[in-house]
Amino acid sequence: VLTSRALDEAVGATLFLKAENLQRSGAFKIRGATNAVAILGARGVRHVATYSSGNHGQALALAAAEAGMLCTVLMPTDAPEGKSAATRGYGAKIVTYDRYTQDRRALAEQLASDTGATIVPPFDDAAIVAGQGTAVLELLEDVGDLDVVVTPIGGGGLLAGSCLAAAGRVTRLVGVEPDARRAARDALAAGHQVEVPVVRTICDGQQTERVGEIPLAVLLQHRAEVVGVTDDEVVAAMRFLLHRGKVLVEPSGAAGLAAALTGRLGRVAGLRIGVVLSGGNVDVSRLTGLL
Amino acid sequence: VLTSRALDEAVGATLFLKAENLQRSGAFKIRGATNAVAILGARGVRHVATYSSGNHGQALALAAAEAGMLCTVLMPTDAPEGKSAATRGYGAKIVTYDRYTQDRRALAEQLASDTGATIVPPFDDAAIVAGQGTAVLELLEDVGDLDVVVTPIGGGGLLAGSCLAAAGRVTRLVGVEPDARRAARDALAAGHQVEVPVVRTICDGQQTERVGEIPLAVLLQHRAEVVGVTDDEVVAAMRFLLHRGKVLVEPSGAAGLAAALTGRLGRVAGLRIGVVLSGGNVDVSRLTGLL
Numbered sequence: 001v002l003t004s005r006a007l008d009e010a011v012g013a014t015l016f017l018k019a020e021n022l023q024r025s026g027a028f029k030i031r032g033a034t035n036a037v038a039i040l041g042a043r044g045v046r047h048v049a050t051y052s053s054g055n056h057g058q059a060l061a062l063a064a065a066e067a068g069m070l071c072t073v074l075m076p077t078d079a080p081e082g083k084s085a086a087t088r089g090y091g092a093k094i095v096t097y098d099r100y101t102q103d104r105r106a107l108a109e110q111l112a113s114d115t116g117a118t119i120v121p122p123f124d125d126a127a128i129v130a131g132q133g134t135a136v137l138e139l140l141e142d143v144g145d146l147d148v149v150v151t152p153i154g155g156g157g158l159l160a161g162s163c164l165a166a167a168g169r170v171t172r173l174v175g176v177e178p179d180a181r182r183a184a185r186d187a188l189a190a191g192h193q194v195e196v197p198v199v200r201t202i203c204d205g206q207q208t209e210r211v212g213e214i215p216l217a218v219l220l221q222h223r224a225e226v227v228g229v230t231d232d233e234v235v236a237a238m239r240f241l242l243h244r245g246k247v248l249v250e251p252s253g254a255a256g257l258a259a260a261l262t263g264r265l266g267r268v269a270g271l272r273i274g275v276v277l278s279g280g281n282v283d284v285s286r287l288t289g290l291l
Numbered sequence: 292v293l294t295s296r297a298l299d300e301a302v303g304a305t306l307f308l309k310a311e312n313l314q315r316s317g318a319f320k321i322r323g324a325t326n327a328v329a330i331l332g333a334r335g336v337r338h339v340a341t342y343s344s345g346n347h348g349q350a351l352a353l354a355a356a357e358a359g360m361l362c363t364v365l366m367p368t369d370a371p372e373g374k375s376a377a378t379r380g381y382g383a384k385i386v387t388y389d390r391y392t393q394d395r396r397a398l399a400e401q402l403a404s405d406t407g408a409t410i411v412p413p414f415d416d417a418a419i420v421a422g423q424g425t426a427v428l429e430l431l432e433d434v435g436d437l438d439v440v441v442t443p444i445g446g447g448g449l450l451a452g453s454c455l456a457a458a459g460r461v462t463r464l465v466g467v468e469p470d471a472r473r474a475a476r477d478a479l480a481a482g483h484q485v486e487v488p489v490v491r492t493i494c495d496g497q498q499t500e501r502v503g504e505i506p507l508a509v510l511l512q513h514r515a516e517v518v519g520v521t522d523d524e525v526v527a528a529m530r531f532l533l534h535r536g537k538v539l540v541e542p543s544g545a546a547g548l549a550a551a552l553t554g555r556l557g558r559v560a561g562l563r564i565g566v567v568l569s570g571g572n573v574d575v576s577r578l579t580g581l582l
Contacts (some may be wrong), residue, residue, distance in 0.1 A: 002313070280537035287582075288582050291578075
């Protein structure tokens with residue numbers, strides 16, 4: 001948990017940053033993956049698979065390796081070399097597909113039925129949601145009850161897990177999505193899943209077309225809120241964290257802080273705010289481009 | 292204290308990184324400054340001054356502000372705007388001078404006799420040396436005894452303080468200086484201070500022309516070692532820390548890790564190595580240039 005007086009002054013509140021960028025595999029995703037692998041392992045599963053090319057893929061590869069389990073990750077042929085290298089480095093098998101002509105979920109189901117692997121989806125899964133919630137559980141253990149907890153939202157696993165972990169100990173739970181992607185805000189307003197087209201945003205961890213069914217049910221039950229931030233606001237937050245906090249976060253990892261720094265959280269003067277810096281997996285060359 | 296399995300694999304040893312880049316004021320210098328200000332304050336001093344335009348200047352400004360003491364910092368007219376803004380932000384008064392025509396130490400002494408301020412030098416001072424040593428003291432408290440402790444060396448305050456803190460608990464103490472600046476290696480070989488011209492290096496925290504007299508006596512007594520690293524090796528270590536560790540260090544802050552990553556520490560296979568990441572104060576624009 002990082003704190004910064006410069007940040008507190010900028011926001012006019014007391015902020016506690018849960019630094020999941022410093023987490024193993026570089027993101028909170030290792031929490032859900034570890035939980036899912038533990039549960040599946042206890043049921044005798046020896047081979048897991050997923051179709052996420054992002055942080056969840058790397059996290060599942062690592063969690064499976066530590067449990068002595070096989071892991072297969074479907075990745076688009078044009079995935080960044082850094083991501084496939086890291087996933088392979090954790091001992092996973094990579095199967096590539098053409099993202100423009102092939103449906104990754106159908107391919108994953110085919111792979112599962114061919115190999116007997118169990119698919120571990122990136123967010124729409126109770127074990128994943130519960131695992132992700134341990135980030136906020138630890139944050140509350142470290143700093144006590146909070147007025148607001150802010151996390152990025154893509155598929156909703158992290159925010160839903162945070163709602164479960166925070167029940168009764170946090171007044172407001174706020175998700176932050178890219179301004180151009182309204183999947184979470186529209187779903188909360190409608191009360192059901194809303195599918196949106198993939199939008200252009202630097203927040204590659206949050207381009208998912210919809211919030212998962214399981215996470216959404218939790219968000220509605222716990223009256224979670226969602227706000228949007230622009231890419232420019234996210235870059236400014238990344239810069240602030242580098243310059244004043246000396247830590248590197250990926251764009252989605254800075255979304256929560258961007259909301260706090262731009263007033264998108266509404267009236268928070270004097271409050272105690274927890275912000276999950278969800279991950280730090282950004283290539284150095286991409287980083288210099290963004291900055 | 293940060294750890295990284297990727298780093299341990301790269302070095303073939305177990306590394307413990309003391310992250311002084313996350314320290315208040317962005318560097319270990321706040322330790323010595325706080326100690327000096329506490330000692331001087333107890334003696335009734337109400338105004339301190341220094342001629343360091345680097346991290347020590349910022350640290351002294353902050354330590355003085357917290358103690359309710361006046362602080363004056365001499366800075367060259369062409370100091371980076373970020374550094375003077377930060378120093379001013381901590382409430383210090385800045386007096387500028389022309390670094391090409393004026394002698395900063397003479398100016399500081401004049402200032403002291405005019406205003407009654409007490410000069411707190413950046414490294415050649417027992418209170419400063421003792422304060423800097425608390426970084427390694429805390430490291431040993433956290434992780435236990437170590438085989439090797441590595442820190443950057445400029446004027447020698449940090450390495451000398453580390454020797455005092457580590458006595459009997461660490462086998463080897465190693466300082467790392469820019470390859471082009473032999474002030475520390477030559478002084479240890481000669482057994483007395485050696486003055487060298489200011490060299491070109493990206494390690495701006497280690498351009499000092501000599502190791503201080505007080506630190507050098509401690510280094511000789513404790514048989515500390517010093518090795519050199521090139522600027523390219525330092526940039527590679529900064530990159531490694533950003534990419535794998537998700538933390539930002541300034542060039543001098545990465546010097547210790549650069550020595551570990553390039554084999555400059557000699558045979559360290561299987562050993563437990565503490566590395567002080569001494570600071571993180573590097574402008575984002577300079578960072579992108581270096582990367």
